[in-house]
Amino acid sequence: MMKIPFSPPDIGEDEIREVTDTLRSGWITTGPKTKKFENQLTSYCMSDKTVCLDSCTSALEMTLRMLGVKKGDEVIVPAYTYTATASAVCHVGAKPVMIDCAPNTVQMDYDRLPYLITTNTKAIIPVDIGGVPCDYDRIYDAVNAKKALFVPHSPLQEAFGRVIVLADSAHSLGARRNFLKTGAIADFTAFSFHAVKNLTTGEGGAVTWRKHQNIDSEELYRQFMILTLHGQTKDALAKTQLGSWEYDIIGPYFKCNMTDIMASIGLAQLDRLPSMLRRRRRLIEFYNRELSDQSVSMLQHYSDKDKLASSGHLYLVKLMWQEEEYRNQVIERMASMGVATNVHYKPLPMMTAYKSMGYNISDFPNAYNMYKNEITLPLYSKMTDDEAAYVIECFKKAIAE
Numbered sequence: 001m002m003k004i005p006f007s008p009p010d011i012g013e014d015e016i017r018e019v020t021d022t023l024r025s026g027w028i029t030t031g032p033k034t035k036k037f038e039n040q041l042t043s044y045c046m047s048d049k050t051v052c053l054d055s056c057t058s059a060l061e062m063t064l065r066m067l068g069v070k071k072g073d074e075v076i077v078p079a080y081t082y083t084a085t086a087s088a089v090c091h092v093g094a095k096p097v098m099i100d101c102a103p104n105t106v107q108m109d110y111d112r113l114p115y116l117i118t119t120n121t122k123a124i125i126p127v128d129i130g131g132v133p134c135d136y137d138r139i140y141d142a143v144n145a146k147k148a149l150f151v152p153h154s155p156l157q158e159a160f161g162r163v164i165v166l167a168d169s170a171h172s173l174g175a176r177r178n179f180l181k182t183g184a185i186a187d188f189t190a191f192s193f194h195a196v197k198n199l200t201t202g203e204g205g206a207v208t209w210r211k212h213q214n215i216d217s218e219e220l221y222r223q224f225m226i227l228t229l230h231g232q233t234k235d236a237l238a239k240t241q242l243g244s245w246e247y248d249i250i251g252p253y254f255k256c257n258m259t260d261i262m263a264s265i266g267l268a269q270l271d272r273l274p275s276m277l278r279r280r281r282r283l284i285e286f287y288n289r290e291l292s293d294q295s296v297s298m299l300q301h302y303s304d305k306d307k308l309a310s311s312g313h314l315y316l317v318k319l320m321w322q323e324e325e326y327r328n329q330v331i332e333r334m335a336s337m338g339v340a341t342n343v344h345y346k347p348l349p350m351m352t353a354y355k356s357m358g359y360n361i362s363d364f365p366n367a368y369n370m371y372k373n374e375i376t377l378p379l380y381s382k383m384t385d386d387e388a389a390y391v392i393e394c395f396k397k398a399i400a401e
Helices: 013-025 032-045 056-067 083-091 136-145 155-160 217-227 260-291 324-336 365-371 385-400
Strands: 049-053 074-078 095-099 121-124 164-168 188-192 205-209 296-298 315-319 374-377
Touching: 013 260, 032 049, 032 205, 032 260, 049 056, 049 217, 049 260, 056 083, 056 121, 056 155, 056 164, 056 188, 056 205, 056 217, 074 083, 083 095, 121 136, 136 164, 155 164, 205 217, 260 296, 260 315, 260 385, 315 324, 324 374, 324 385
Parallel strands: 074 095, 074 121, 121 164, 164 188
Antiparallel strands: 049 205, 188 205, 296 315, 315 374
């Protein structure tokens, strides 16, 4: 019996050499490697500027803070997502306004979206589940149609003059929609580099943004640095310059910077990312072929003309016409054969934290219907052809019982 983990990191000699170089350099906190990683991410995404942080959650929260989102404001988030999407909204004191999935899809109900935008709405956080970019054209259509309702409460909000689109692209670094990469589609984009992600730095994340004619990107970057490093006007690297020890604290802010050790892993990973994405695509295409005659529905990662190209982060499968109990039995059968699986996602209104805020899953029937029979099969760039074949063999056995 094989043992198939769910999503182990793909770490090799390139990452080890890069980390060793950092350790030998004597500079292990935020420094030259972090700045280099930021610049390379900007180039890769074709965005305007990037800030690397300790997590995607920090990237979401700090962006909301930069935008001036606060108590009394509303931020639209999917009900079908991980808690980080909504918890970042709660951290700044704003209200998450949850939107249901469209029928038979993990993506939000774009038809419903305009009706949730009010004078209190300051941002929308779409989620690229599984690595598949959302339909940002429809999201922008909605926010532009409701421009007249927008009431700005900060200089950045005034610069946009509409609800701001902050993508939760924790899954989708390297994905494309309409030939634009994630990072160059939404106003701001938050990425995750957690251990299970396609590109990892162990923990870590980043926020990147598109060029905007009314925004000074260099000043925005400087403000991010201050906000994410205790309100300090100089980082550790700047303070090492001759005569440059002195700094000011302009606010009791936050501490969520990336280190050079983390960034060095990311630099090596970014070099390898194209080949890792190609491997994921081959595995997804294999899974799709093998399951084409089964009573299942798979998340579609790619379009024929490549106008949509996922990062291939997760392989979501719906067990058609089944309920929670059956899905859970399949998970147990897979585990008994040595194959780890997962569920993406248990909707937020089913979680204690959000139920206590008054959210009820009965208000989100499409999200529940997506969840109740969804199972996520293991998928990772180090997976061999034999391992992929074993996963399919076990899955077919598990759903045949």
